[in-house]
Structure formats: C-alpha cells, structure tokens
Amino acid sequence: MIFKKLFHLFGIGALLFTLCASTNAAADKTLPAPGTYQIDPQHSFAYFGARHHVVGLVRGRFDKLAGSFTVSRDLAACSVDITIDTSSITTQVLERDEDLRSPAYFDVKKFPQMIYHGRGVRRVSGNSWMMDGSLTLHGVTQVVPLTFTFKGLFPDVPPDKPARAAFHGSAGAKRVDFDMGARDNLEELGASTAPDVDIQIDVEADANSPTQK
Numbered sequence: 001m002i003f004k005k006l007f008h009l010f011g012i013g014a015l016l017f018t019l020c021a022s023t024n025a026a027a028d029k030t031l032p033a034p035g036t037y038q039i040d041p042q043h044s045f046a047y048f049g050a051r052h053h054v055v056g057l058v059r060g061r062f063d064k065l066a067g068s069f070t071v072s073r074d075l076a077a078c079s080v081d082i083t084i085d086t087s088s089i090t091t092q093v094l095e096r097d098e099d100l101r102s103p104a105y106f107d108v109k110k111f112p113q114m115i116y117h118g119r120g121v122r123r124v125s126g127n128s129w130m131m132d133g134s135l136t137l138h139g140v141t142q143v144v145p146l147t148f149t150f151k152g153l154f155p156d157v158p159p160d161k162p163a164r165a166a167f168h169g170s171a172g173a174k175r176v177d178f179d180m181g182a183r184d185n186l187e188e189l190g191a192s193t194a195p196d197v198d199i200q201i202d203v204e205a206d207a208n209s210p211t212q213k
Contacts (some may be wrong), residue, residue: 020062022038030127031071031078031150032165039067039082040164044203046084051196068114069167069205071155078145079119080133082201086114105180111138114134118146135171140178144199146171153202163207171199 005080047061063086087108089100101108118133127149137145148169157164172195175181 002070003017011012018107028079029150029152030123030129031064032153032163033207034071034073034208036068038208039065039069039203039205044201044205046082046199046201048200049198057090058096060089060097062086062088063090064088065201075122076120076130078121080116080131082116084114086112086117105175107138114138116144116146135173135178138178138180144171144173152165161206165204165207167201167203169201169203173199174199 016181017109040066044065045061046153047059049059052058053060062084065082067080067082069080070078086100089095089106089108101212103110105113114132114135114137116135118131121129122130124130124147129148129150131146131148132143133140133146146169148167151166151168154164154166174193174195175197
C-alpha cells in the first residue's frame with residue numbers, strides 16, 4: 001500500500017512538472033531572450049491610416065525610423081525607444097505629402113522627429129502585450145498605449161550573427177490631441193473623442209547585448 005501511494009505521488013509530481021515545463025516553454029515564446037535589441041531601419045516600417053471626411057481613410061507611411069528595445073525578466077524594466085523622421089512621410093501623392101509636412105500638420109522644419117518612449121509592459125492575452133508609452137509629436141507629449149506581439153526569432157540566422165526578432169505593434173491617436181489638423185477636427189470629425197489615426201509598426205531587430213536581468 002505504501003509503495004502504491006508513493007507511485008501515485010510520483011505520478012502527480014511528474015504530471016505537475018510536465019505542466020510547469022509546458023507553461024514555461026509557452027511563456028518563453030511570448031518575448032525574446034532578455035537583452036537589448038537594435039531596430040534594423042531597412043526592415044522596419046511605420047504606417048498609418050487617417051480618417052478622411054469621416055467615412056474615408058488615407059493611408060501612408062514613414063520611410064525613416066530608428067531605435068531599440070530592451071527585454072527583461074522584470075516586466076517593469078522592459079522598454080522601447082523609437083524615433084521617426086517626420087519629413088519621410090509619404091502617402092503616394094506629392095501635393096498631399098507637402099501639405100502634411102506643412103505647419104498645418106507635422107510642421108517638419110520645426111519638429112523634425114516624433115519620438116515614442118515606453119517603459120514597462122503587461123500581458124493582455126496569450127502573446128499580446130501592452131505598454132503605456134509616451135508619444136512626442138508636434139511639440140506635444142501624450143500617453144499613447146501600444147499593443148504589440150512578438151512574432152518570433154528568425155530561424156535561419158548564421159551562427160556568427162546575432163539573434164533577430166520580429167514584432168508587430170499597433171496604437172491609436174487623435175490629431176487634435178497633438179495640435180494637428182485643426183481643419184479636419186473642426187470641419188470633418190467634429191466633437192468625436194475617438195482616435196482618428198490608426199498606427200501600425202513592424203520591426204526587425206538584432207540582439208546586441210544579451211543580459212540575464
């Protein structure tokens with residue numbers, strides 16, 4: 001009877017170990033290994049969709065961005081720093097692009113960069129995470145939550161090269177909150193408080209300083 005109970009206990013222990021190992025393995029896949037990752041500007045893209053006369057949508061992108069992010073086992077220590085060249089905006093229409101670079105919108109001569117800085121992440125569900133970072137744009141800084149997912153590590157990186165990770169992020173913002181597009185908000189969007197710009201970002205980044213934090 002004693003041996004039977006021992007076997008039963010060992011069986012429960014083995015089952016718990018298997019479940020914990022599976023859980024840890026799944027958790028490991030939701031973020032890359034701790035360390036600092038440098039964003040590759042040639043393989044990273046920031047694009048947006050802006051409401052046009054309420055029911056329409058104009059899409060565009062920024063061709064120049066740079067930055068890094070830090071992954072830590074301490075989720076409060078994870079961070080993101082991204083800088084975007086506002087003059088690199090393009091919507092595939094030259095006249096519209098010049099209007100967007102003007103003082104009515106980005107005013108790129110006065111504000112050549114937009115900067116996103118965030119620290120600390122929390123899990124939303126599965127491999128979806130959220131960061132309450134700050135976006136500085138057009139001389140204004142506002143908290144803009146960023147939801148992102150870790151898409152995985154590149155499986156074919158040569159042994160002598162750093163690990164490469166891919167992420168997709170999304171956020172929403174309202175132009176009037178950054179003192180931009182006054183005529184849009186007054187004439188087109190009225191008193192709506194909903195975000196009128198959808199922001200998407202896809203980045204590839206290389207590990208450059210692995211840590212154990």
